[in-house]
Structure formats: structure tokens, C-alpha cells
Amino acid sequence: MTPSGQGRYDAVVVGGGHNGLVAAAYLARAGWSVLVLERRERVGGAAVSEQVFPGVDVRLSAYSYLVSLLPDRIVADLGLELTLADRAVASYTAVSGGPGLLVERDEGPATAASFRALTGSDAELAGWRRFYGRLATLAEDLAPTLTEPLLSPGELAGRLRDPQLWLDLASRPLADVVADELASDVVRGVALTDGLIGTFADLHTADSPAGRCFIYHVVGNGTGRWRVPVGGMGAVTGAMAAAARGAGAELVTRATVTALEPRADGATVHWTDDDGTERAVDAGHVVVGAAPAVLDELTGASPRPSADGAQLKVNMVLARLPRLRSGVDPATAFAGTFHVDEAAGQLDAAYAQAAAGRLPDVIPFEVYCHSLTDPSVLGPAERVAGYQTLTLFGLHTPAALFRDDPVGTRREAVRRVVAQLDAHLAEPLLDCLAHDAGGELCLQAASPLDVEASLAMPGGHIFHGDLAWPVAAMPEQVGTWGVATAHPRVVAASSGGTVRGGAVSGLGGYAAARSLLDRS
Template sequence: MSAHAFDGVDARLSRYSYLVSLLPRRIVDDLGARIRLVKRRYSSYTPDPATGGSTGLLVGPQSTFGAVGAAADEAGFEDFYRRCRTVTERLWPTLTAPLMTREQARGHVLAGGGEGADDAWAAITATPISEAITAAVHSDLVRGVLATDALIGTFARTDDPSLVQNICFLYHLLGGGTGDWDVPVGGMGAVSGALAAAAAGHGAEITTGAEVTAITPDGEVTYRADGREHRIGARYVLANVTPAVLAGLLGEPAPPSAPGSQVKVNLMLRRLPRLRDTTVTAEQAFGGTFHVNETLSQLDAAHDRATAGEVPNPLPCEIYCHSLTDPSILSDELRASGAQTLTVFGLHTPHSLLAHGDDERMRNTLTSAVLTSLNSVLAEPIHDVVLEDAAGRLCIETKTTADLERSLNMTGGHIFHGGLQWPFAEDDDPLDTPARRWGVATGHPRILLCGSGSRRGGAVSGIGGHNAAMAVLAG
């Protein structure tokens, strides 16, 4: 949802989520939802930490690999993503179809992926993604740009043998088959609002402000609303909660759940900050994803430091400026003044850093780490351009994994409801019921997952809901 996060500041910010990639056009069209997405002009900008940000890599129109001494990596960078697309373009349409097995998915990719598809499949699904990245390019900075998609909300090194980082990487490149992450016009609240309007238009009754307290395997839901307890029964219950939360509602032991691993800082700026790199404009640098202290070696070092129980220094971050692409979230007055929103997403901040400490102290520590990392590549302190709210407070809002767990009931603050799974079944997985074939099964035939905890859930996609609906129709 979008909200007016700062007192007296007429800007609608998406406080928790931000971009859209995995929402299939088919779902939007089937629902008749009025959702408009627009592309960002640039892909990314990465200041070189070795020069304190006085040089940097711009990817997009007129890329600047030579500026960071990586001219020889430009062809390898482009070829890396071309090879990834041989996998993602074939897999993307399968996410709204019954599950394939691993071998069926591989065969599907090879059948239409062309030359090199088998190697690309193996690079993504069989060996740590760091191997493909380091083979493709040589610059530590360029390697980091490739690697960040493997680590958003996922606590792992790029060479982790479990391949959890590979699964995260695949999902970040799957959307539309291209991996483009687009800006929702009007903010994320416009997306949820359009979906709610479409649901109501099709006869759905939406109740908000209700707390579900129990679910039974035979489809009875107990909830509190308006100060009273209610019970309702149905043939099927579709649950858009984490598997661990669902287990608690069923009175069952919680399944294992990976920790969340991110911090999000929302800022409202009077204007974009000046850069140390004078060869790019602020509009170019902030027009895509702005990477801060995210070389491959910095990413792995940050993971190791967080594993030891410390906040990484420097903290790897990436920045997104919604208002550059979609100024509609700003009032006319803010727009005319040159104000901009800024969202900074810090990596490798696992929930374990907050789980046993003082929430407010850790929030301040993480906020400081994010802003210090950002300042390391700017020509002026970010505080100098932060807007003040109606009470004279700086417009800085930090959302931690503890906030996600407390406010949204996301177990461990994990943005993917406890960890992503491959978008295909293993070859020996039972697919003997509609719920299993669609990847939405629980231990109870009448209870289905319909959110990020489903087999192909994760991010703002609607895929879990679509597949749960298909399982119900097939049942």
C-alpha cells in the first residue's frame, strides 16, 4: 500500500514494497484491473568505491564501462544476461500453468532456448551463481552489479552451495522473461487498489481490520472484527500468510523459515543530492537502480560480518527514486519545488541482528549504516537535502525485519514469506492433486496457500493467488 509517511508532506510512498516485475499481464487482463506500469530510462548506476564515487558505471543508454576500467567487460556483461534470457523467457509463461518437474522444465528450456541453453540452465540451477558471474566478467564492481539480484531479501553468499541465492537470482530475472522491474504509476497503493476494485467488481466481499485467530482443517475460520468474534466456513480457505503463520493458526508446529535480511529506508528530499562523479547527472544516476558499496567482494564481506553478528560496514545498498519516473505520487507543490522520493534498500541485515536486541537502538544503528554508506559516494551529506515534515523532523523512515514481522506478520521479516523455491517441482515430488500440481498445497486438502509462501509466490505477482484459484477450479 501507499501512505503519507511524513506529517504534512503530500507524497504517497510505498512504505514496504516498491517495484513490479513478476505480475503477469495475463492476470491483470483476466481481472480487468486498471494497473499501469512504466519503464525506467536507465538500468543502473554504480559509483566506484575505489575512487570514492568520483567515477561510476552507468548501464543503459550510453553505458560507461570504460569509466571504471571495465571496458573489456561490457560484452561479457551483455552476453551474461542474453544467456540468462534463454532460461527466463522459456520459464516465465510456465508460472501460471501446472508445475513442471525439474527435468521437464529443463527440457522445455532446451527445446526453445537455442545454443547455449543447457549451459545457461546449469549455471542458474546447478552451481553457485558466483561461478557464472566470475566467468563472465572480471571487474569486482561489474561482478557486484550482476550479483545483487541474487541477494535481495536473501541472506547468503554468492557462492553458497545451497543455491538459495540462485533461486533469488532467477526470480529477479524472470519477470516478463526479461527481468525488467517497472514503476507502478500512482505507487504500490494504486496496484493494490486496482486489484481490490477488480475483486469487488467480480463480487468479492473485502473485510479489513479483522484479525484471524484460528483455522480448522475442515475450512472454518475464526476472526475478530468490530470487537466481536466471528466464524465463517467454506469449502476452501486460501491463505495469503506465511507458512509459519498458517501453521500457528492451525495449531500445528511451524515449519522451518529462513530469516528476512533487509532494511528499507524511505526519504523525502528537497532535491536529488550532488554526486562526486561529474560525468553523469543526478537524473541519470537515480533514474534506475543506484548501487552503493555493492562490489562482489563487498557483498560477500558484508555477509560474513553479519554472520558474526555485526552490522556490515560499509553496508551494501541500492536506491530507487520512484518520483523521477512517476511524479504523480507528489503534490503539484512538491513537484514544482524539485522534491523527490528516495528508497534505500540495505542488504545483509538478517533478522538475527534484531531478534534479541533493542528494536529502537538497532533501527537507529541500521539507519546510520544506510546513510553513512550512501554518503560515502555523494558530494554532499544526504541530510543536507532531506525535507522536513510539518513538525520540523527530517523525513527519514526506517523499516526493519522486526517491523515487517510486527506490522505485517511476516515471519522473521522475510519479504518472500520464508524463502523462495524453484519455480518447478523436483522430479520425485508428488503431483497427484490439483493443489500439488499448482504448487499451493498444504497438509490439508481444503487449505491452500495463495501468497508468497506458495511454490511460485514471491514479490508483487498475483501468481500464488492465480494458481490457488486454478487448483480450486480443478478440484
């Protein structure tokens, strides 16, 4: 028996992450009967808020943490009730022996002075303005195409005012494109990190995953701005779930899908419920929000190769923000993206060591303090006490490095990043951490293997695999939504399974729903 007792659904959605919820909401609003099956105890996938530390009333965005790619169109179409707040600072880069590099959200005198102090002239700032001015134009032109059927490369070029930049990013090494405008090792690193979030790639190779990752990190909503979801990431998927339920979709949690049997007229979805009871439900169509490798497993196909994830995630709650050796106000430095050891040369060295099978001696990473922008994630007592959240995201730490000794390698990686951050602090980071109800430090670390175990993401890859260029790769894809699978009645919705995805965007779910609705 199905949850509602009906014999067949128009669509069954496998996975209640942001893409599955968006697809369910669109289909249900169109009058389809929709069932969402989610393995975990709640929907949201990687975009959830959790009280991670016992006795500490702080809601952390446990996995994903910022929003840029979620189109305003999806928010408006689904009537999503959510608030995305701009951060006061775009980024601050710590530099040993100096004041560091401050980039304001909206450029003012402090940004210019910071570039001048770092490089000794105004030339680097001029290059930064040229490069990011061109990227802003590209973002304005490219973002609207993400919610349209796929264009051919020629059609897309015709929509762009600066097609040469697109061509350069698609055909040349990202390191070379950035070096055309930026000379400083530190400044180039700030730009290059957008090509490495969750992506293990050589910045000096043409058509590497770095270029694709970079595109998705700078075009969001036509501005490229990364904003803080007020209430935490759970507020985003909570709004999506409310939209799906409000439209009539059924959301069932603790439901583990075990197999899919595609047929010419639909599919049978096999799943087990919370007490282990085996169930089956028929569907006219299936939307798969899980990774492509998971779809292969469910249909009995040989799993296709999939890239591993490459991130170290450390969640923390602080009793106070640490003071900086540079003297910069920590409330300013941590308000945006705080870069540590991410100069271009350091990124290259870390990649080389990780590619050789070694945990990098110096792990490039960045830190975010969401509570400076959104104090609502703090409980009343914690807010009065001055608590803050801190999220650390390490680069060039692929899953393979953790497989032989998962716990020991993760512990060593955390030790290294804490020591690296301490090198820029006037007081030890651990002295600033809050303690939970059991007296333990409020620090939680996750390697790609931990992400895999928790979220069923193969290799812990936060994008379900390397991203694709947001354009038709083959003539037969032109005019489609880029969600086709080997089975006509099964469509993909995940970041790695669709042509356009990545981050908390809902783009995969939107494309899956539009593909099915266009057929009906």
C-alpha cells in the same frame, strides 16, 4: 453472523495482500462466493502507498516498490487498470574516485563508454552482453511456465533453449556462475545483488537461496525489467481489490483471523472484528495468503522453521536530489537502481560479518527514486517545489542482528548507510531531506522486525520464507499448482507457501485459484 449474513462461503481468503486479492478475483469471477479477511485497516499487504510524513503530500510505496513478476496474463484476465512505467536507466553504481558504472535501460553509447572507463577495455562489456543475453533467452522461455501447472525438471529443460544456464544456476554457486563471464569486482556485484534482495545467503554455496532469488529477479514477464507502478504500489493492489469487488467478492478489513478448523468438507474460520467481537464463518475452501508459519499457528500445528528477513528499508522525501562527487547528473544516476558498496567483495565481507552476528561495517545497499519516473506520487505543491522520493534497501541485515537492541541497532544501521551514501555525494544527504509538518526530517527506517510487527510476516521476510525453484521438486507435484497444504480443503497462496511466488507477482494467488477451479 458473517458480513453478508450468508451461512457459508465457497472460499474464505485469509489475508488481503496481492496474492489474496488475485485469488479472490479469479474465484469470484468463476461464480464462487468469496470472503476476504484482512487484519490491517486496508487491503494491499506490503504493496501499499502511504503518506508517511505528516503534512507532506507524497505517496510512498512503503514496503514493496517495483513490479516485474506480475504476469501480463493476470493483468489481462482480471482487467486490471494499472500502468507500469519503464525507468530511463537500469542502474548506476557509485565508485569512489571515478565516474561510476552507468547501465542504460536500452544499451547505448553511454553504457559502452561507462564500462570502458571502469575496466579499461571492452572485454567486460562483452561478458556482460553474453551473460545477460543468455538470461534474456532463459526469461523468455521460463516466464510462460509460471502460469502453467508445474513441470518436472526434465520437462522444463525441454522447454529451454539454454538448459545449461538453468542447470548452472540450480546446481552451482551463484558467485561462480557470474564469475564465468564477469571479471570486475564492481560489475559482478551489480549482477549478484539480484540474488540477495530480501535474502540472507552465501553466494559461494551451491543450491543456496541466492540462486533461487536471482531467477525470480531476472525472468519477470519474459523481460526481467523492473517497472514503476504509476500512482505507487497501492495502485497495483487497488486495481486487484477493485477486480475482486467487481466480481462479487466481499473484502473485510480490521478482521484478524485467530484459528482455522479444517474438516473433510471444508473449514471453519475464526476471526475477531475491529471491536474485538469473536466471529466464525464456514467455507468450502480456505485460501491462505499468510506465511506458512502463520498457517501452522492458525491450525494448532508446530510452526515449521522459517528463514528471517534480511533487509533494511529507509523511506525518504527529499527537497532536492543531492549532487554527486562524480559529477554525474543526479537525475540520471538516481533514475534507475543506484548501487552503493555492492561490489562482489563487499557483499562477501558483509555476509561474513552478519553471519557472525555483527552488523556489517559496510552495509551494501541500493537506492531508488521513483518520483523521477512517476511524479504523480508527489502532491501539486511538492512537485512544483522539486521534491523527490528516495527509497534505500539494505542487504545482509538479518533480523537476528536487531533482536537484542531493535531501536539502537536500526539507528546505527541508518547512520552507517547515510555516511556511506554521503561518501559519494557533493553535499550531505540530510541537508537535502524535506521536513514534515513538525519540523522533523522526512526519513523513516524499518528493520525486518518492524516489517514483522506491521505486516505479520514472520522474521520480517518479505517473501514469507526462502523462495523455491519454479519447478516440481517431487514427482507427485508434476501437473499440480504447487499450493497444497496438510489440509485438503486449505490451499496456500503466499510467496513462501507456494512453489512459485516472490515479489508483487500475484503468482501464488493465481495458482491457488487455478488449483481450486480445476477441482470443481
